Amino acid sequence: MKCFFPFKDKSKTKRGSRSAPERQSQSKSDSSAVNRATKSSGSLPSPLSIPELYEEKKHNLRVFTYEELREATNGFNRLLKIGEGGFGSVYKGTIRPPNGQGDSTVVAIKKLNTNGLQGHKQWLAEVIFLGVVNHPNLVKLLGYCSSDEERGIQRLLVYEFMPNRSLEAHLFNRALPTLTWKTRLEILLGAAEGLAYLHGGLQVQVIYRDFKSSNVLLDDEFKAKLSDFGLAREGPQGDHTHVSTAVVGTYGYAAPEYVETGHLTTQSDIWSFGVVLYEILTGRRALERNRPTSEQKLLDWVKQFPANSRRFSMIIDPRLRNQYPPVAAQKIAKLADSCLNKNAKDRPTMSQVVEILKEATQIPEPTPGNSSSSSSGSKISNRNQNRTIKRSL
Incomplete structure (x- = not known):
């Protein structure tokens, strides 16, 4: 089924390893903090915005390298592809613990298609919202990859694996x-x-x-x-x-x-x-x-x-x-x-x-x-x- 008006990513990012969620959510967070600071001392504090909540919780997300996720999916092997849409493809993968010790974890890895209809804006929204929410009936985001390399911009998301599909x-x-x-x-x-x-x-x-x-x-x-x-x-x-x-x-x-x-x-x-x-x-x-x-x-x-x-x-x-x-x-x-x-x-x-x-x-x-x-x-x-x-x- 088609979207009415799908997003088109018009943003330009500099090459580097710094994560996009950290770069782009900071300005919103600073602005909201200034607004709250200007309120009178006797007023109730205003609720934190989603970007502000993300700033507090972003440490819970693991930042993956592109090579880690490439290895996790055996080079994004077509046999491991479990879904596809306007955003790109989803692969079943296996990631190792950050310290290299313990059992590996089966995950779902969404790889953004840079030529697709849905772009960086939606990828960023997923990182920020899923980095904040926490409920048994919401899929868990384990981490992400934001890499600007010679091969191009790479944007990926790593979720818990849901074996019974949709x-x-x-x-x-x-x-x-x-x-x-x-x-x-x-x-x-x-x-x-x-x-x-x-x-x-x-x-x-x-x-x-x-x-x-x-x-x-x-x-x-x-x-x-x-x-x-x-x-x-x-x-x-x-x-x-x-x-x-x-x-x-x-x-x-x-x-x-x-x-x-x-x-x-x-x-x-x-x-x-x-x-x-x-x-x-x-x-x-x-x-x-x-x-x-x-x-x-x-x-x-x-x-x-x-x-x-x-x-x-x-x-x-x-x-x-x-x-x-x-x-x-x-x-x-x-x-x-x-x-x-x-x-x-x-x-x-x-x-x-x-x-x-x-x-x-x-x-x-x-x-x-x-x-x-x-x-x-x-x-x-x-x-x-x-x-x-x-x-x-």
Whole structure:
């Protein structure tokens, strides 16, 4: 899927081994520090910005040489390539401990394609944001490489390795085993908790801006972790209600008000989460050009099958083979609809989404041969769901 307006790197860097994150974040940090110093002594200190927080935590990231990462991937061997995108390629690699003692670590190494559409600006954003955040449902950045050599500018990122690939792969790749209902909900809950942390767990809000199934990675136990922070932005501060920015993101996931105005808020992430909720329910992508015209856009198609209607079960991923509780499926659809509210202010917060998902995980799955056993309580559950959303809002 394409970006609306991908970044183009127009920055020029001098050759040398000094890291770009240190060079470029320093001016922002100094400026913010001066602003805080000019405030009256009786006022509360303003929260640290993301660049300032990075300055405090950057020592946690390991700075790799290009040769170290070249060796870790056997010369960026094509057989070790595990992903590719506008940014470049991702390789599976093995790094040695800094002191050379102890066991090696399997990692994922993202190598920026200097001729690609996404450039240094997004690489820098990933280093700074992932150098600051710390949550079980966010992928961990282990270090980076910023090297200006005769062969050209080299920008690489080193992450923890996620052996079960992405949610997108397991939802849409028919060669992989079908995700069970329980696993789907657990993945959703983990992703929601990661977003809730970004929206409210730091001194400043972080707007993810690129939530989609391909950015939800899965570890060896299918635990969800959000990846790819190249488009992340700090949220509005003070009296500001939004951040004004160029429109970037993946078609089919971006909130309509953001596409139309460029006004970015945490509610933009909520909309994207609602799209993925329906992907989980249906096993269909947000946009599928190979389907009939009326079914190509997922959100338009599901409108024909409201959660309260008898036709609702027709949208459920057929690979689940009725091994899911209808009440829980309706609950998830209702949650998706609230996330996809045209009025951004009427969407739930991510913390409210987390609570509703926790409730959904407690609804028991039907026993084999009795898939309709849960339907008798659907009316009561629907009323409870409506009360939950209204109370949350």
